[in-house]
Amino acid sequence: MLNINTRNLVKATVPVLKEHGVALTRHFYARMFLHNPELKPVFNQGNQQSGSQQQALAMAVLAYAEHIDDPSVLMPVLTLVANKHVSVGIRAEHYPVVGMHLLASIKEVLGDAASDELLAAWAAAYGQLADILIAQESAIYAKAAMTSGGWTGWRGFIVSKKVVESEEITSFYLQPADGGSVPDYKPGQYISVKVFVPELGMMQPRQYSLSCAPGQAYLRISVKREAAMATKPAGLVSNVLHRDCHEGALIDVAPPMGDYVLHEDRDTPVVLISAGVGVTPKLAMLEHLLKQNTRRKIRFVHACRHGGVHAFKQQVRELSEQYGQIKSLTYYEVPRAEDLQSIDYDQQGRLDLQTVASDFILPEADYYICGPRPFMQAQIASLQSLGITSARIHKEAFGSGGFAH
Ligand SMILES: Cc1cc2nc3c(=O)[nH]c(=O)nc-3n(C[C@H](O)[C@H](O)[C@H](O)COP(=O)(O)OP(=O)(O)OC[C@H]3O[C@@H](n4cnc5c(N)ncnc54)[C@H](O)[C@@H]3O)c2cc1C
Ligand code: HEM
CATH class of the missing domain: 1.10.490.10 (Globins)
Incomplete structure (x- = not known):
């Protein structure tokens, strides 16, 4: 002291x-x-x-x-x-x-x-x-x-498969280049990857949530390509990954980290809330709960701009149809003409938790939120006004600034 x-x-x-x-x-x-x-x-x-x-x-x-x-x-x-x-x-x-x-x-x-x-x-x-x-x-x-399959520092992984999930999100399946085991991890955790960025002439690390349940022969991350906008330049690493990192490429990976994890010791309902690429840690949580034959109720609430950028829609729809305990709710902020008859979304506009059906706000549930900072702040404020205590609200920000909220 x-x-x-x-x-x-x-x-x-x-x-x-x-x-x-x-x-x-x-x-x-x-x-x-x-x-x-x-x-x-x-x-x-x-x-x-x-x-x-x-x-x-x-x-x-x-x-x-x-x-x-x-x-x-x-x-x-x-x-x-x-x-x-x-x-x-x-x-x-x-x-x-x-x-x-x-x-x-x-x-x-x-x-x-x-x-x-x-x-x-x-x-x-x-x-x-x-x-x-x-x-x-x-x-x-x-x-x-x-940890089983664990290490410290950087370890080489091969991109064994690349799958396009939407107009802007692509999944990368990663397998240890040394032929060793894939590490165990908790659903919700992230890895860092390190790649060479030619624009800077140096290596750069970035964090990516693991987007599938643990226990596979690979790690999977799903990366949104950050395109250039009027007010900001294109994202460096996400573009390198999309553009230059093909199947067979070798990238450095740090072990799974983070304390935004599914609370597996509880039997409370689980409400998973995301916007955009914030869906990634939720997929690991959803798949893991089902692999464990959970009896917990699961609510999967997602918001994105439109059908073109709605990643993993088929997987979530199929799981919701197959497992009675899952209910999903999707918002498109600005549906395209071709989305209008789509069964992949339920509501038009921005997600407002204060107005969703009571079946999606379960007082005794644990809430896991991930998305852009303003989205998270809005959802946390709504949950708190609905009487959900902070101890039940778990959040991950895809950027720096843990001290900011
Ligand atoms: C725990 C965690 C988990 C994450 N999980 C995922 C995930 O699952 N999937 C995923 O896609 N991402 C995830 N991210 C985000 C990811 O780590 C990267 O931040 C993201 O891919 C952008 O990196 P980049 O190198 O492409 O962009 P960067 O080059 O780092 O730029 C980031 C943003 O800053 C803007 N910017 C850069 N320079 C300026 C400037 N001069 N003025 C104004 N704006 C500027 C860029 O336009 C861009 O929008 C996660 C982040 C964290 C911390
Ligand atoms: C008491 C000392 C330190 C404090 C208080 C501190 C604080 C922080 C904070 C608040 C963040 C942002 C976390 C987030 O919200 O994501 C961060 C990230 C980081 N810190 Fe530290 N830090 C300290 C020491 C160090 C040291 C010694 C290093 C080594 C060079 C370091 C390197 C980094 C790096 C590389 C990041 C990742 C963020 C990025 O690259 O943008 N820090 N630290």
């Missing part, structure tokens, strides 16, 4: 962090990449360019300063960060480098306001946070190594 003087000094920086936190973290990343360019490929350069990683780190530093008297309240979000760190291979020896650039950045950005006393307080505070993360990460590494 830090002494009271140190904690007060750290707390006193909260107003400055609120105002200048993003400027500080932007300076920090620029400084670190200038002096330690070998770290660039470790970081998601898409998140750097969109600013979301600077934002995520600024939120983390602020939240830590605010809760310096009792950092244990940050544990759920630190678990998310630790899983993300392990998924890209962060090790204890990286912490001193990051700490050195963070402290130097505080000094350079705050100028005269950064007294030696304040810098010493932040050094101690950083050390405490680093110790918490290093301990969590070492436990996660140990677990990954002990």
Whole structure:
């Protein structure tokens, strides 16, 4: 535990962090990449360019300063960060480098306001946070190594099959290049993959949820190609995967990670809610529940733009017809002319959980939500207004910023 003087000094920086936190973290990343360019490929350069990683780190530093008297309240979000760190291979020896650039950045950005006393307080505070993360990460590494078929770091996988699932989502079936076993994992977990991005001239990691139940001879991910839009460039890794990563290609894979997982120890109904490519972890959960011959009620609620981008519709429809315990509900925001007679969707417009039939909002259920951040925020607000407690709501954001919500 830090002494009271140190904690007060750290707390006193909260107003400055609120105002200048993003400027500080932007300076920090620029400084670190200038002096330690070998770290660039470790970081998601898409998140750097969109600013979301600077934002995520600024939120983390602020939240830590605010809760310096009792950092244990940050544990759920630190678990998310630790899983993300392990998924890209962060090790204890990286912490001193990051700490050195963070402290130097505080000094350079705050100028005269950064007294030696304040810098010493932040050094101690950083050390405490680093110790918490290093301990969590070492436990996660140990677990990954002990898991059946498991490993740590990067392992070569061959793309054994590529299947187009919609106009923008393609599945990649991955098998260990060393001929060894496929790792066990929990439905809802993700892997990181690392590929060479010619536009950047470097390797880049990205996370992808496993989109099928564990226990197969392969891992499967399903990737949305992020096309260029008027206001933003094309996604780097998703385009490399779609464009250059053919059957037979070799890619680096980190072991399954993440704490957004199906609670298998419960017998509560399961309500799976997704938008767009957020459907992927739900498929692993759905398939796994059925493989386990579950008696739990399952609700599969999905929203997407139209039939052209509606992935896995046939599989979900067939499973819903086959298993009486599944009920599915699909929203198309803007159905195309050819969708109008389609049996693949039920409602037009945006999903509004406040108006869905009561059979889809089961008070005693566990709710698993995945999709774009505004979608998730809207669904969580609806569930809470319907009286669902936070402990029953489980969420995964396909980006950085666990501290943001
Ligand atoms: C736990 C987890 C699970 C995930 N699971 C899946 C999954 O199952 N399937 C899936 O498809 N994805 C998944 N993702 C998302 C995935 O990791 C990638 O983020 C996604 O594929 C985009 O990566 P990219 O390299 O193509 O885009 P990036 O190059 O990283 O860009 C990301 C976004 O930022 C925008 N951007 C880039 N530069 C700028 C700029 N200068 N200004 C404004 N915007 C900019 C891009 O246009 C793009 O929309 C998951 C993410 C996480 C964290
Ligand atoms: C106390 C120290 C640290 C804190 C508080 C911290 C905080 C964070 C946070 C909040 C995220 C975003 C998580 C998410 O929402 O997805 C993140 C991701 C990440 N961190 Fe750290 N981190 C620390 C140390 C480190 C170190 C030592 C490294 C090693 C170089 C590192 C590398 C990364 C990488 C590569 C990501 C993935 C995100 C991306 O690439 O965009 N972090 N960290």
